[in-house]
Amino acid sequence: MSKTLIRGAKVLGGEPQDVLIDGGTIEAVGTGLSAEGAEVVEADGKVLLPGLVDLHTHLREPGREDSETVLTGTRAAASGGYTAVFAMANTFPVADTAGVVEQVWRLGQESGYCDVQPIGAVTVGLEGRKLAELGAMHESAAGVTVFSDDGKCVDDAVIMRRALEYVKAFGGVVAQHAQEPRLTEGAQMNEGVVSAELGLGGWPAVAEESIIARDVLLAEHVGSRVHICHLSTAGSVEIVRWAKSRGIDVTAEVTPHHLLLTDELVRSYNPVYKVNPPLRTERDVMALREALADGTIDIVATDHAPHPHEDKDCEWAAAAMGMVGLETALSVVQETMVDTGLLDWAGVADRMSFKPARIGQATGHGRPVSAGEPANLTLVDTAYRGAVDPAGFASRSRNTPYEGRELPGRVTHTWLRGKATLVDGKLT
Amino acid sequence: MQRHLISAADLTRDDAVLILDTAEEMARVADRPIKKLPTLRGRTVVNLFFEDSTRTRISFEAAEKRLSADVINFTAKGSSVSKGESLKDTAQTLEAMGVDAVVIRHGASGAPYRLATSGWIDAAVINAGDGTHQHPTQALLDAFTMRRRLVGRDAGLGQDLAGKRITIVGDVLHSRVARSNVDLLHTLGAEVTLVAPPTLLPVGVETWPCEVSYDLDSTLPKSDAVMMLRVQRERMNAAFFPTEREYSRRYGLDGDRMAKMPEHAIVMHPGPMVRGMEITAEVADSDRCTVVEQVANGVSIRMAVLYLLLGGNEPAVTHSRTEEK
Numbered sequence: 079m080s081k082t083l084i085r086g087a088k089v090l091g092g093e094p095q096d097v098l099i100d101g102g103t104i105e106a107v108g109t110g111l112s113a114e115g116a117e118v119v120e121a122d123g124k125v126l127l128p129g130l131v132d133l134h135t136h137l138r139e140p141g142r143e144d145s146e147t148v149l150t151g152t153r154a155a156a157s158g159g160y161t162a163v164f165a166m167a168n169t170f171p172v173a174d175t176a177g178v179v180e181q182v183w184r185l186g187q188e189s190g191y192c193d194v195q196p197i198g199a200v201t202v203g204l205e206g207r208k209l210a211e212l213g214a215m216h217e218s219a220a221g222v223t224v225f226s227d228d229g230k231c232v233d234d235a236v237i238m239r240r241a242l243e244y245v246k247a248f249g250g251v252v253a254q255h256a257q258e259p260r261l262t263e264g265a266q267m268n269e270g271v272v273s274a275e276l277g278l279g280g281w282p283a284v285a286e287e288s289i290i291a292r293d294v295l296l297a298e299h300v301g302s303r304v305h306i307c308h309l310s311t312a313g314s315v316e317i318v319r320w321a322k323s324r325g326i327d328v329t330a331e332v333t334p335h336h337l338l339l340t341d342e343l344v345r346s347y348n349p350v351y352k353v354n355p356p357l358r359t360e361r362d363v364m365a366l367r368e369a370l371a372d373g374t375i376d377i378v379a380t381d382h383a384p385h386p387h388e389d390k391d392c393e394w395a396a397a398a399m400g401m402v403g404l405e406t407a408l409s410v411v412q413e414t415m416v417d418t419g420l421l422d423w424a425g426v427a428d429r430m431s432f433k434p435a436r437i438g439q440a441t442g443h444g445r446p447v448s449a450g451e452p453a454n455l456t457l458v459d460t461a462y463r464g465a466v467d468p469a470g471f472a473s474r475s476r477n478t479p480y481e482g483r484e485l486p487g488r489v490t491h492t493w494l495r496g497k498a499t500l501v502d503g504k505l506t
Numbered sequence: 507m508q509r510h511l512i513s514a515a516d517l518t519r520d521d522a523v524l525i526l527d528t529a530e531e532m533a534r535v536a537d538r539p540i541k542k543l544p545t546l547r548g549r550t551v552v553n554l555f556f557e558d559s560t561r562t563r564i565s566f567e568a569a570e571k572r573l574s575a576d577v578i579n580f581t582a583k584g585s586s587v588s589k590g591e592s593l594k595d596t597a598q599t600l601e602a603m604g605v606d607a608v609v610i611r612h613g614a615s616g617a618p619y620r621l622a623t624s625g626w627i628d629a630a631v632i633n634a635g636d637g638t639h640q641h642p643t644q645a646l647l648d649a650f651t652m653r654r655r656l657v658g659r660d661a662g663l664g665q666d667l668a669g670k671r672i673t674i675v676g677d678v679l680h681s682r683v684a685r686s687n688v689d690l691l692h693t694l695g696a697e698v699t700l701v702a703p704p705t706l707l708p709v710g711v712e713t714w715p716c717e718v719s720y721d722l723d724s725t726l727p728k729s730d731a732v733m734m735l736r737v738q739r740e741r742m743n744a745a746f747f748p749t750e751r752e753y754s755r756r757y758g759l760d761g762d763r764m765a766k767m768p769e770h771a772i773v774m775h776p777g778p779m780v781r782g783m784e785i786t787a788e789v790a791d792s793d794r795c796t797v798v799e800q801v802a803n804g805v806s807i808r809m810a811v812l813y814l815l816l817g818g819n820e821p822a823v824t825h826s827r828t829e830e831k
Contacts, residue, residue, distance in 0.1 A: 272710070274711055274713070347615075391624075392593055393612065
């Protein structure tokens, strides 16, 4: 394989340096590196990050190829600066057997744009009643270590306890979609001032917080680790903070949209803002940003949820829940965390690459930008600012809440094990 | 006036008073031997009803016909909608047939707003009730009824409801009537109190421009009008209240409770009433109960709204001019 020299890149936002890639590996990091025999990429002050890792992506294949496929989803990932994504299990059929997770894993290998690590379902058919064959999925070629019924909550306390215990045998982790089902029957948006006015069924914060409180206590009791998906309320932050101070092995993620958008947007009744968990209040947004900065929330995960146009071009109640996020995540994080002074670029690398890779045990990802490491890298033009244009998305779906919104930052290059998947903002 | 009527909250005081005054003019038409105006001749209005509501549809239909509009009734049951057609396609199909206004009743909150703002169609949209969101013509006909009874038919012209104390009782949580009335009555200067068990009030109600009470008996003596909302028996099964009898005892309006109201105070109900639940037969059939009047006023209000949205600036009634634009 050929050599690439990235010249004058601010590695993790530091002083400009050169980074030399040889084959799939970073050969050297320093100043004035020789460009001999290498293709040169002038970074010109752009920020170089380790390839981003998304612990929460919906690739929709198998079953809903009309909204996304492994190929289109991984192309979207590469466009957004990702080199590894974890594919959620709520496909058709559900990824609850070794056969399905191996299929998704193999499709990821074939795509070549981004590593795909399948997540296995916790229970058969996501029904919350019977454990899926977690061990078989772990031992399959896909090597599953993260298990989640995402989209549905493992609401039965006994099933959750058993899952937490069972995955200890092979170092797995259960990622919980925290949503008490009875409290959220008919829920359409955050329950509060806006839902009262709009007459839309409320999704109360307590439905999330009560499950998180239960699950951190269960994790403590059985000595397991638990991961909380898309944490969305100020109260959830308090519970996770308390659990961590107590030494409980809990990690948590926040989505870009919960760092930026509030339920005030629902006043438009535009289903592009319909998502689960729902957009919350300004107070929640501020608490989430603070928690991501101080490490209470460990990582940013996109919850990239593609839907076909017709599932959003309708009345609110009939619309599907979810937003695409892979291609805008880094921009939203720059807007909400970096440009506000809450996090530096090293912090972004930590929350969007190092830590998600560690939680999901993604080998070869989330590594330092230094000699001898795999060349999974992302180059970001942080000075850029422009309006989001969904027409340019690589994702098969366009259900973004940011259409027309000005956001900072643009990923120009992505390398997966030394191979450029994105060059000057264009997929290879 | 705006081009659409989606929410009572969109109306200014002057808009609302203009509608009420126009409705008084329309009401006079009902007293004529020929109850018809040429105002909307050649215009087509579709009543697009995705929810069963015979009384609201008939009221709109009567209003449209009295204004000489061509009327198309579209009910979702047994139509293409039940075969999976979207709201967007249904609306566009109707508009392609040359519809000037769409009166829409829909089970999903926000459906009329979507129809008016998504660029799907150009026609004027009138909300005839959406989910648990809004029912603006109901609020207008209620305000019209209150103004007539509490201020006076002629004395009320040009007036709002400043200082009138209005109590709304019952299932506020699931009620678009309550939301619309709180918005409109507040705009018209009335003081609104909601009375309900805490389970039937939405989280967030504390930010509404009204008072909230759990106690009906202490509120009645301070009310100029008491509006009873329908309470569906099914709510009992979802634990909103223990039994029908307990609800009725605590929040139902019977003769004894009505006696606590000031002499001049009226009892209102948007219908359909559940007799024996929120209201006893004695109260429903009393002279103080305006249920039947509200129905008649509904036609006048809907004529006024259609006229103001579609008829432009020509006088609606005064002379029998027939020229059209």
